[in-house]
Amino acid sequence: MSIYALYSIKGGVGKTASAVNLAYLSALNGYSTLLWDLDPQGASSYYFRVKPKIKGGRERVLSKKKPLDDLIKGSDFPNLDLLPADFSYRHLDVSLNEKRHPTRLLKKIMRPLTEEYEHIFLDCPPSISILSENIFRAADALLVPVIPTTLSLRTLKQLNDFCDDEGESLGQIRIRPFFSMVDQRRQLHKQILLGLRSQYPDIFAAFVPYAAEIERMGIQRAPVMDYADADSPSVQAYQRLWQELLSN
Numbered sequence: 675m676s677i678y679a680l681y682s683i684k685g686g687v688g689k690t691a692s693a694v695n696l697a698y699l700s701a702l703n704g705y706s707t708l709l710w711d712l713d714p715q716g717a718s719s720y721y722f723r724v725k726p727k728i729k730g731g732r733e734r735v736l737s738k739k740k741p742l743d744d745l746i747k748g749s750d751f752p753n754l755d756l757l758p759a760d761f762s763y764r765h766l767d768v769s770l771n772e773k774r775h776p777t778r779l780l781k782k783i784m785r786p787l788t789e790e791y792e793h794i795f796l797d798c799p800p801s802i803s804i805l806s807e808n809i810f811r812a813a814d815a816l817l818v819p820v821i822p823t824t825l826s827l828r829t830l831k832q833l834n835d836f837c838d839d840e841g842e843s844l845g846q847i848r849i850r851p852f853f854s855m856v857d858q859r860r861q862l863h864k865q866i867l868l869g870l871r872s873q874y875p876d877i878f879a880a881f882v883p884y885a886a887e888i889e890r891m892g893i894q895r896a897p898v899m900d901y902a903d904a905d906s907p908s909v910q911a912y913q914r915l916w917q918e919l920l921s922n
Contacts, residue, residue: 677784677794678919679813683829685800687819688854690717691888691898692915693797696817698897699916701754705792708746708755712766712809713799716759722749723895724758731762732769736779741786751900755791763799770804780808802836810837810847817919819854819882822866830874850922852915853881880914883907 680693690713697709711718716726724747728734735742747756770776787794798809810816818833820826830851837847851874857863871877882888887898887908894901898908 675788675792675794676815677788677796677813679796679798679809679816680819681796681798681806681809681813681816681833682800682818682820683802683833684826687821687826688882688888689800689819690721690797691891692817692819692852692854692882692912693795694718694721694891695897695899695912696916696919697754697793697795698751698899699912700793700795701751702899703916704753706753706790707793707795708757708787708791709795709797710757711759711797712763712805713759713797714761714763715799716761718797719756719758721891721895721897722756724749724756726759726761728758728760728762731760732766733762735760735763736766736769736773736783738779738783742783743786743790750896767804770808776804777807778811780805781812784812802832807840810840813847815848815850818849818851820851820870821855822853822860822863822870827866827870848876850876850878850919852878855884856881857884878915878918880911880918882911882915 680689682689693709697707700707709718719726728745742757745757747758749756770779773779796809796813818830820830834849853867885908887902887906891898902909
């Protein structure tokens with residue numbers, strides 16, 4: 675069983691699109707898969723046509739006395755379930771801070787889910803917070819989308835610096851960046867693609883292109899593989915990313 679957190683300090687980097695498409699590919703390959711939409715914006719829930727609403731809100735989610743199973747919704751795709759977002763998640767940090775061991779609660783309440791699912795994907799809100807520290811402790815790997823721009827690279831460095839400063843308290847968290855929204859017509863993007871690989875040996879070789887097909891996910895409300903041609907660059911990119919994730 676593996677828990678993958680799609681995470682970035684910076685928003686607008688293709689995090690949710692990658693979470694949705696990787697979870698879809700996991701399910702398509704026969705793995706029992708759960709996607710937990712932790713972002714109060716609820717974009718993953720929207721893409722899978724599930725209402726971003728939890729009865730009882732964030733306090734129900736954080737309750738150790740009630741399992742999360744009752745909150746899980748099925749998707750339109752075999753092997754793929756969704757734990758929806760809720761707008762009250764915007765105050766998750768407040769609720770977590772009031773709990774005992776506030777940075778370890780998420781791992782505890784997720785434990786029963788690890789017995790039901792082979793792969794769990796977390797679509798995380800863009801921030802560094804108590805919720806983030808919970809995610810770092812619960813996940814086996816942080817999959818970090820990075821646009822080949824200066825500001826996006828800066829946030830990757832901030833994330834690495836934070837994890838280095840926290841050291842052993844975060845456990846054996848592994849940061850696995852990958853390039854997202856890549857436009858190979860832009861010289862800067864091509865230069866950064868080449869230069870960053872020497873600095874981050876764990877960066878994925880596969881990258882996700884900037885493509886209108888991926889933007890259409892909001893219209894189609896489905897993973898890109900569900901409506902795009904099998905040989906399209908977007909579909910091929912996510913398949914390469916998925917295969918590389920499995921092999922590692």
